[in-house]
Amino acid sequence: MIPEIGHLALWLALGLALILGVLPMVGAWRGREDWMTLARPGAYSLAALVTLAFGCLLASFIGNDFSVLYVAENSNSALPIQYRIAGLWGGHEGSLLLWMEMLCLWMVAVARFSRHLPRPLLSRILSVMGLICVGFLLFMLLTSNPFDRLFPVPADGNDLNPLLQDPGMVVHPPMLYMGYVGFSVAFAFAIAALIGGDLDAVWARWTRPWTTVAWLFLTIGIALGSSWAYYELGWGGWWFWDPVENASLMPWLLGTALIHSLAVTEKRGSFKSWTVLLAILAFSFSLLGTFLVRSGVLSSVHAFATDPRRGLFILAFLTVVIGASFALYAWRAPTVGLGARFALISKETALLANNVLFLVAAGAVLLGTLYPLLLDALGLGKISVGPPYFDSVFMPLMAPTIFLMGIGPLARWKEASVPDLARRLRWAAGVTVVAAVLTGWLAGEVHLVATFGLMMAFWIFTSVATDLWERIRPNGGGLAAVRRQLGTLPRSVLGMLVAHLGVAAFCLGVVMVKTYEVESDVRMAVGDTTTVRGYTFKFNGIRNYEGPNYTAAQAQMDITRNGALVTELKPEKRIYRVQQNPMTEAAISPSLSGDLYVSMGEEVDGGAWIIRVYVKPFVDWIWGGCLLMALGGALSVSDRRYRRKQGGVV
Amino acid sequence: MAKWLTFLGLVFGLCVSQTWAKEAAPAADDPVLESRMLHITAELRCLVCQNQTIADSHADLAVDLRRQVREMLQQGQTDQQVVDYMTARYGDFILYRPPFKAITALLWVGPGAMVLCGLGALVLILRRRNQLPDDRFEVDEAEPDEPAKGQPADRV
Amino acid sequence: MKSLRFLIPLGIFLTLVVFLGVGLHRDPREVPSPLIGKPAPAFALTRLDDPAQTVRRDDMLGKVWMLNVWASWCVACREEQPLMVEFARQKLLPIYGLDYKDERPAAMKWLSSFGNPYDVSLFDQEGRVGIDFGVYGVPETFIIDRQGVIRFKQIGPVTPDVIRDTIEPLVRQLNG
Numbered sequence: 001m002i003p004e005i006g007h008l009a010l011w012l013a014l015g016l017a018l019i020l021g022v023l024p025m026v027g028a029w030r031g032r033e034d035w036m037t038l039a040r041p042g043a044y045s046l047a048a049l050v051t052l053a054f055g056c057l058l059a060s061f062i063g064n065d066f067s068v069l070y071v072a073e074n075s076n077s078a079l080p081i082q083y084r085i086a087g088l089w090g091g092h093e094g095s096l097l098l099w100m101e102m103l104c105l106w107m108v109a110v111a112r113f114s115r116h117l118p119r120p121l122l123s124r125i126l127s128v129m130g131l132i133c134v135g136f137l138l139f140m141l142l143t144s145n146p147f148d149r150l151f152p153v154p155a156d157g158n159d160l161n162p163l164l165q166d167p168g169m170v171v172h173p174p175m176l177y178m179g180y181v182g183f184s185v186a187f188a189f190a191i192a193a194l195i196g197g198d199l200d201a202v203w204a205r206w207t208r209p210w211t212t213v214a215w216l217f218l219t220i221g222i223a224l225g226s227s228w229a230y231y232e233l234g235w236g237g238w239w240f241w242d243p244v245e246n247a248s249l250m251p252w253l254l255g256t257a258l259i260h261s262l263a264v265t266e267k268r269g270s271f272k273s274w275t276v277l278l279a280i281l282a283f284s285f286s287l288l289g290t291f292l293v294r295s296g297v298l299s300s301v302h303a304f305a306t307d308p309r310r311g312l313f314i315l316a317f318l319t320v321v322i323g324a325s326f327a328l329y330a331w332r333a334p335t336v337g338l339g340a341r342f343a344l345i346s347k348e349t350a351l352l353a354n355n356v357l358f359l360v361a362a363g364a365v366l367l368g369t370l371y372p373l374l375l376d377a378l379g380l381g382k383i384s385v386g387p388p389y390f391d392s393v394f395m396p397l398m399a400p401t402i403f404l405m406g407i408g409p410l411a412r413w414k415e416a417s418v419p420d421l422a423r424r425l426r427w428a429a430g431v432t433v434v435a436a437v438l439t440g441w442l443a444g445e446v447h448l449v450a451t452f453g454l455m456m457a458f459w460i461f462t463s464v465a466t467d468l469w470e471r472i473r474p475n476g477g478g479l480a481a482v483r484r485q486l487g488t489l490p491r492s493v494l495g496m497l498v499a500h501l502g503v504a505a506f507c508l509g510v511v512m513v514k515t516y517e518v519e520s521d522v523r524m525a526v527g528d529t530t531t532v533r534g535y536t537f538k539f540n541g542i543r544n545y546e547g548p549n550y551t552a553a554q555a556q557m558d559i560t561r562n563g564a565l566v567t568e569l570k571p572e573k574r575i576y577r578v579q580q581n582p583m584t585e586a587a588i589s590p591s592l593s594g595d596l597y598v599s600m601g602e603e604v605d606g607g608a609w610i611i612r613v614y615v616k617p618f619v620d621w622i623w624g625g626c627l628l629m630a631l632g633g634a635l636s637v638s639d640r641r642y643r644r645k646q647g648g649v650v
Numbered sequence: 651m652a653k654w655l656t657f658l659g660l661v662f663g664l665c666v667s668q669t670w671a672k673e674a675a676p677a678a679d680d681p682v683l684e685s686r687m688l689h690i691t692a693e694l695r696c697l698v699c700q701n702q703t704i705a706d707s708h709a710d711l712a713v714d715l716r717r718q719v720r721e722m723l724q725q726g727q728t729d730q731q732v733v734d735y736m737t738a739r740y741g742d743f744i745l746y747r748p749p750f751k752a753i754t755a756l757l758w759v760g761p762g763a764m765v766l767c768g769l770g771a772l773v774l775i776l777r778r779r780n781q782l783p784d785d786r787f788e789v790d791e792a793e794p795d796e797p798a799k800g801q802p803a804d805r806v
Numbered sequence: 807m808k809s810l811r812f813l814i815p816l817g818i819f820l821t822l823v824v825f826l827g828v829g830l831h832r833d834p835r836e837v838p839s840p841l842i843g844k845p846a847p848a849f850a851l852t853r854l855d856d857p858a859q860t861v862r863r864d865d866m867l868g869k870v871w872m873l874n875v876w877a878s879w880c881v882a883c884r885e886e887q888p889l890m891v892e893f894a895r896q897k898l899l900p901i902y903g904l905d906y907k908d909e910r911p912a913a914m915k916w917l918s919s920f921g922n923p924y925d926v927s928l929f930d931q932e933g934r935v936g937i938d939f940g941v942y943g944v945p946e947t948f949i950i951d952r953q954g955v956i957r958f959k960q961i962g963p964v965t966p967d968v969i970r971d972t973i974e975p976l977v978r979q980l981n982g
Binding site: 269300337338344349352359360363364367368375381382384386388392393397520521522524528531539601610 | 673674678742
């Protein structure tokens with residue numbers, strides 16, 4: 001009964017979404033107040049129906065209703081409750097319902113927090129979001145129904161893929177989807193403004209917080225995925241340039257460009273057509289990602305079970321949404337005003353150059369991801385494009401971007417002076433070089449490429465420090481004056497500084513771990529030790545135990561340094577009973593200066609085991625940096641100007 | 651005599667039966683060769699688990715190919731010879747780093763070309779924009795507060 | 807004409823859609839063989855049913871023949887076997903099996919359970935000949951001509967379509 005209610009709710013939602021997609025939009029065009037007022041209640045009702053459907057599927061999972069095909073494929077009665085819930089988004093159909101639910105949540109938020117928007121604009125925005133809902137609901141109802149029944153009802157389910165039975169995996173998809181789907185808000189704002197012709201600085205101010213929140217969720221989602229891979233997969237890799245990973249990175253790059261572009265449009269009224277294009281692009285890449293993951297066009301460990309028929313539907317949906325958006329852009333963008341004037345050397349130009357670089361970076365990732373497909377489609381054979389390509393292309397692209405990160409915040413609006421900037425940044429430049437070389441030397445060896453990477457990280461650190469210094473000591477003055485200035489720093493500035501620091505921390509982590517990590521593969525009998533970078537790892541034997549849905553062999557390891565015990569680590573080898581797959585659970589001892597990472601290989605004769613031991617310096621700075629970026633975003637959004645009740649001009 | 655022998659036997663037995671903690675031996679028989687093998691196979695795609703390298707994959711074929719590479723290195727073959735061996739049998743698909751050929755020229759040159767074109771176009775467009783008459787631009791409604799010399803610009 | 811540049815995003819996008827559409831019909835996991843048109847690698851393997859006898863590549867020169875890679879542990883091979891047996895009845899060309907990374911007893915048992923279309927099965931226990939042929943997923947099937955050159959490779963089980971549309975015409979053509 002419950003699955004049928006859920007199914008019916010989705011059909012009703014489709015009807016409502018169609019109404020929401022059409023009436024308020026036409027109402028805004030024709031000036032019909034009665035149709036425009038339908039927008040907000042329409043959004044709320046649609047969200048209620050989709051949430052009902054979501055609740056029904058959730059109930060089926062929690063209640064172990066294996067007569068529902070999707071539940072039988074992704075769950076099991078022995079599965080702990082939190083993974084029964086997470087199983088809802090463990091497969092294709094359910095993850096679509098999660099996408100819909102997120103879209104509705106964003107729609108409700110827009111409806112709720114946009115009283116200050118002019119009615120026609122809000123109507124158009126909600127209509128656009130309604131139309132996107134139509135697309136996804138049709139997709140679900142026609143090709144991917146999560147409520148399909150299974151007869152005869154199996155005694156128990158297939159179980160959730162053991163790789164997904166992990167707290168990280170419970171949170172990772174919702175965070176990612178909040179980001180992907182959140183870009184639909186900026187998209188809707190852009191389309192609505194293009195249609196209505198009211199594209200200006202005020203529009204940018206309204207759009208910006210929505211975009212920043214979506215971006216920060218996407219940042220967290222990607223960071224979670226990366227850190228999950230690191231501790232779950234057993235060899236400490238954290239980014240593989242897998243097509244699905246790339247599908248999340250591209251919207252992130254465009255979203256970052258969009259945030260910066262919106263800042264300029266808000267402040268100076270410039271870049272309007274460029275900002276609108278970025279808003280369309282960011283969401284387009286989210287949709288493109290959906291296509292790549294679910295259509296079978298690319299092979300990936302992350303891909304859902306693929307079906308070309310579904311792929312065709314998404315492609316058609318993509319073509320309509322993105323094609324129409326670009327067509328609208330081509331038609332309306334030429335009429336958008338130029339904004340204020342600015343010199344060739346200015347903050348505006350720095351931000352614009354930054355945008356170009358991010359766009360090229362996204363383009364390069366897209367090129368590498370799709371190139372094998374391109375050649376195959378042209379009948380030119382099969383090649384594969386792996387991490388070596390992406391690493392050699394992406395890093396050099398990021399270098400100028402990071403260089404600009406140091407300059408942009410310090411440059412003046414409208415017109416900046418190169419000698420002035422050089423003078424203000426000379427301390428930062430000097431410290432950068434010294435610190436980079438010093439760090440390399442302290443770590444053991446100075447490598448050329450690593451030094452360059454470290455310089456990038458330290459350049460951001462020092463330029464952020466310079467910026468902060470200038471802001472809190474504008475006229476010299478003592479501690480009291482500084483404290484006062486700090487208090488008056490707007491949250492948006494603080495957010496920018498924190499987010500940029502996050503990037504610096506990220507760079508530092510990446511360079512240190514890639515250059516200075518050490519691995520040791522050894523054969524350990526009970527009592528054996530191995531020493532890596534001053535840490536002595538001792539194998540004390542195996543403890544076997546039974547988990548809730550698996551059997552485990554757990555190694556007992558002591559780690560000492562200079563004779564003193566640092567920690568105990570207990571890596572495991574598990575066999576999950578239902579699917580009979582063996583899984584490795586690595587044991588990690590994290591710290592600010594690096595991780596100690598141990599994972600088990602195979603058992604060999606004589607009761608000994610192959611054990612892999614790693615020392616990974618500064619690896620947690622990678623995800624710490626991402627968290628800082630997200631924190632910076634959150635600080636920005638909490639700025640006073642967004643908390644004003646009325647929507648007047650600044 | 652018997653007591654002496656028993657005593658020796660006991661001592662000997664004690665020595666042998668005690669597990670002396672020792673430094674663990676590397677998992678591989680020849681760590682230098684192993685590291686070369688892993689270096690080469692880290693640039694080869696596993697054809698079964700296509701999103702892993704042959705160095706990392708647990709698939710049977712990957713295990714076999716690692717063994718093959720080890721043997722080839724032991725016979726004195728160079729890294730390039732090993733890679734050529736693989737591409738002769740499995741094609742360019744097995745290479746993680748796409749080779750630089752006519753058909754991959756766009757792939758390798760693309761990003762660099764995009765940057766140059768993008769930044770070049772940017773400069774051209776901005777120059778042309780600045781030559782437009784003032785009436786094309788919008789009025790600067792909010793003049794950015796002109797900071798004193800040495801000051802940072804106003805808030806972002 | 808300035809407005810023309812605003813059409814660029816649309817233009818690039820539509821081109822992309824065309825490629826993605828074509829891509830939907832391709833299999834990204836399939837690895838085409840670079841050995842087509844090249845001589846079959848040299849091999850010397852014992853017969854599955856008789857370890858004392860060895861078959862070499864050069865023994866096969868002068869005839870058009872089929873090499874079918876199979877194994878008792880391979881699930882897809884079971885689906886393919888009835889078709890192979892049916893095809894063998896036509897006696898179009900000699901069919902040799904390559905028993906890949908298997909054990910003799912299990913392999914013999916498998917043949918008696920699922921059918922034996924092979925004139926001879928060769929025993930490649932270590933899989934080295936398989937590697938030389940670029941085998942990565944069992945079953946795979948090769949057609950080799952009189953000069954010992956590989957002319958066709960099927961990755962995955964053969965289907966009636968492949969037999970009718972590709973293999974039979976090719977064999978007839980190679981036989982002259």
